Amino acid sequence: MLATLIYGERDIRLEEVPDPVLSTGIDAIVRVVAACVCGSDLWPYRGVVPTNDPKRIGHEFVGIVEAIGDDVKKIKIGDFVIAPFYDCDMTCTNCENGVSTSCLNGGWWGADDRSGHFADGGQGERVRVPHADGSLVATPGQPDPALIPSVLTLADVMGTGHHAALSGGVTHGSTVAVVGDGAVGLCAILASKRLGASRIVAMSRHADRQAIAFEFGATDVVEERGEAGIKHIREMFGGIGPDIVLECVGTAESMDQAIKSVRPGGMVGYVGVPNGGAELPIRTLFNRNVGVNGGVAPVRNYIHELLPEVLDHRINPGRVFDLELPLTEVAEAYAAMDERRATKVLLRP
Amino acid sequence: MLATLIYGERDIRLEEVPDPVLSTGIDAIVRVVAACVCGSDLWPYRGVVPTNDPKRIGHEFVGIVEAIGDDVKKIKIGDFVIAPFYDCDMTCTNCENGVSTSCLNGGWWGADDRSGHFADGGQGERVRVPHADGSLVATPGQPDPALIPSVLTLADVMGTGHHAALSGGVTHGSTVAVVGDGAVGLCAILASKRLGASRIVAMSRHADRQAIAFEFGATDVVEERGEAGIKHIREMFGGIGPDIVLECVGTAESMDQAIKSVRPGGMVGYVGVPNGGAELPIRTLFNRNVGVNGGVAPVRNYIHELLPEVLDHRINPGRVFDLELPLTEVAEAYAAMDERRATKVLLRP
Numbered sequence: 235m236l237a238t239l240i241y242g243e244r245d246i247r248l249e250e251v252p253d254p255v256l257s258t259g260i261d262a263i264v265r266v267v268a269a270c271v272c273g274s275d276l277w278p279y280r281g282v283v284p285t286n287d288p289k290r291i292g293h294e295f296v297g298i299v300e301a302i303g304d305d306v307k308k309i310k311i312g313d314f315v316i317a318p319f320y321d322c323d324m325t326c327t328n329c330e331n332g333v334s335t336s337c338l339n340g341g342w343w344g345a346d347d348r349s350g351h352f353a354d355g356g357q358g359e360r361v362r363v364p365h366a367d368g369s370l371v372a373t374p375g376q377p378d379p380a381l382i383p384s385v386l387t388l389a390d391v392m393g394t395g396h397h398a399a400l401s402g403g404v405t406h407g408s409t410v411a412v413v414g415d416g417a418v419g420l421c422a423i424l425a426s427k428r429l430g431a432s433r434i435v436a437m438s439r440h441a442d443r444q445a446i447a448f449e450f451g452a453t454d455v456v457e458e459r460g461e462a463g464i465k466h467i468r469e470m471f472g473g474i475g476p477d478i479v480l481e482c483v484g485t486a487e488s489m490d491q492a493i494k495s496v497r498p499g500g501m502v503g504y505v506g507v508p509n510g511g512a513e514l515p516i517r518t519l520f521n522r523n524v525g526v527n528g529g530v531a532p533v534r535n536y537i538h539e540l541l542p543e544v545l546d547h548r549i550n551p552g553r554v555f556d557l558e559l560p561l562t563e564v565a566e567a568y569a570a571m572d573e574r575r576a577t578k579v580l581l582r583p
Numbered sequence: 584m585l586a587t588l589i590y591g592e593r594d595i596r597l598e599e600v601p602d603p604v605l606s607t608g609i610d611a612i613v614r615v616v617a618a619c620v621c622g623s624d625l626w627p628y629r630g631v632v633p634t635n636d637p638k639r640i641g642h643e644f645v646g647i648v649e650a651i652g653d654d655v656k657k658i659k660i661g662d663f664v665i666a667p668f669y670d671c672d673m674t675c676t677n678c679e680n681g682v683s684t685s686c687l688n689g690g691w692w693g694a695d696d697r698s699g700h701f702a703d704g705g706q707g708e709r710v711r712v713p714h715a716d717g718s719l720v721a722t723p724g725q726p727d728p729a730l731i732p733s734v735l736t737l738a739d740v741m742g743t744g745h746h747a748a749l750s751g752g753v754t755h756g757s758t759v760a761v762v763g764d765g766a767v768g769l770c771a772i773l774a775s776k777r778l779g780a781s782r783i784v785a786m787s788r789h790a791d792r793q794a795i796a797f798e799f800g801a802t803d804v805v806e807e808r809g810e811a812g813i814k815h816i817r818e819m820f821g822g823i824g825p826d827i828v829l830e831c832v833g834t835a836e837s838m839d840q841a842i843k844s845v846r847p848g849g850m851v852g853y854v855g856v857p858n859g860g861a862e863l864p865i866r867t868l869f870n871r872n873v874g875v876n877g878g879v880a881p882v883r884n885y886i887h888e889l890l891p892e893v894l895d896h897r898i899n900p901g902r903v904f905d906l907e908l909p910l911t912e913v914a915e916a917y918a919a920m921d922e923r924r925a926t927k928v929l930l931r932p
Contacts, residue, residue: 336872338823474677523750529871
């Protein structure tokens with residue numbers, strides 16, 4: 235089959251690889267219907283995270299189950315399924331605590347599972363899913379093709395934006411600012427809106443993204459960054475800042491922006507994969523009683539809550555996709571996102 | 584009058600200073616009935632925080648109102664009052680948001696207020712309180728003398744322990760570990776118990792403090808620290824750790840202990856004044872979805888909730904005092920706490 239590999243900085247290749255095979259009795263083979271490129275895929279693409287050896291890449295996909303192991307109970311051949319951006323069993327204590335990203339038996343796409351069998355990357359034609367009954371969520375019937383982009387966001391960005399909002403404690407009446415206008419930041423706006431935030435400020439400089447931000451529920455846009463951005467945001471909320479800031483980028487600058495924009499006693503919900511090595515300034519947090527909560531989003535735990543709203547057209551997170559390409563053009567998908575010609579690219583094998 | 588000054592490392596002196604005078608119309612003069620030494624007073628005492636010039640010290644006191652400014656409305660001469668460890672107006676946005684330690688018009692004992700008038704330190708005979716109607720809470724009538732130690736803890740340590748528990752999100756059924764067995768750590772145990780925690784582990788090596796911990800509601804004690812302590816705590820909670828760890832010390836080691844002991848998706852509530860300059864390890868927090876929340880405790884906001892329980896003998900946080908001295912022996916009070924001969928010392932002017 236065809237699958238995507240990263241060879242190094244800005245070197246993405248679609249290559250022939252072995253077809254996956256059932257290996258453990260509890261796994262499944264999924265034929266990928268749609269996949270996408272994640273903002274976090276750009277870290278190795280840009281060389282910020284080094285790639286020492288070529289490896290399979292991609293961790294967001296939906297598809298149709300082609301084969302299941304003998305011990306798979308819930309998932310059936312022919313099911314249309316959503317996979318989260320990681321594998322998990324949904325039965326261990328951490329999964330039951332709502333933190334399936336810390337599954338005691340889980341793993342990552344494009345790497346060996348804990349039994350030593352390979353779990354394919356998501357940007358390919360097929361994926362072996364180690365814990366089929368845990369990781370996969372079947373939709374009721376085959377979804378309308380028009381809904382597939384929104385369904386696909388439940389594999390990562392919509393669930394991740396939701397996690398930012400939950401981690402920040404967004405609830406009815408909260409005031410919120412969102413740092414980052416990528417797909418996750420936009421989904422954090424949508425998540426804040428559905429959780430009842432009364433005012434949502436999008437920090438964005440791009441007209442097209444601002445438009446989606448407003449469509450998703452943003453009430454205001456701030457274009458400034460750094461000290462000017464902090465000052466502007468604070469001024470909008472009585473000089474002290476909003477209740478909650480959602481950090482959806484992962485740089486030292488974006489976290490600094492978030493921590494200094496939120497009001498005393500407020501909370502920073504963060505989901506940006508930390509890059510750059512800057513640690514959190516405890517004295518600044520302590521003096522202003524600013525909490526920081528978040529991490530690698532347990533999106534599998536959120537699919538059951540969010541999927542019905544996607545299927546009912548109540549939320550339309552698939553709007554974050556602004557480019558669709560065949561899998562054969564995966565290298566162009568990366569380039570378009572790297573060069574900010576696209577917010578998020580959907581790939582069709 | 585007599586008041587305590589710190590001159591430098593291990594140099595505490597009681598000296599004659601000018602009597603405070605009403606200065607702004609909204610202030611009050613309080614005759615101190617009981618004061619105490621805070622764990623955070625030990626940082627300058629030990630020279631960890633340098634003292635460049637002699638200065639007044641002490642920030643926890645209760646007393647009787649001797650004089651009030653013309654514009655004071657709520658507080659009356661003769662009231663027995665509790666002062667939080669800072670001055671605040673209780674009318675600004677931050678105070679109304681529950682974060683009176685970030686009062687837009689507030690200040691600290693032993694320093695000038697924002698109008699340039701001195702607010703005395705708490706370890707003395709009298710204190711000018713800048714915002715009398717904001718900072719001070721009058722008890723209903725004069726409290727039973729036996730209750731004064733517990734009432735005094737509402738000025739700082741009991742409210743601070745409560746803030747740790749609230750910041751960590753302790754609620755009915757939570758599992759909790761507390762790092763630090765000083766007065767604040769012990770109060771955090773008591774606060775967790777009254778908030779409904781189902782299991783509370785005290786990390787303590789001192790038999791006398793362990794005894795108070797059990798009296799306050801601890802269900803278990805762990806004596807190990809560092810890696811051994813982390814391993815022991817995790818093992819007690821299914822190998823993954825408790826829901827919440829309360830950090831009540833303020834060193835890099837204690838925060839590391841807290842972050843690594845809590846379960847994935849858990850929360851560290853912290854109130855230890857950060858010393859040593861170690862920042863928070865964002866990647867460790869991110870990977871395990873561990874949140875960190877807390878800061879300088881807005882104890883003024885908690886007095887109304889906690890005071891009735893103190894007056895009804897439902898909670899007895901005054902048990903943290905294990906030594907009582909006249910104000911004239913304030914230097915010995917510091918030495919006793921520094922040398923761990925006492926957990927917390929009550930001073931009577």
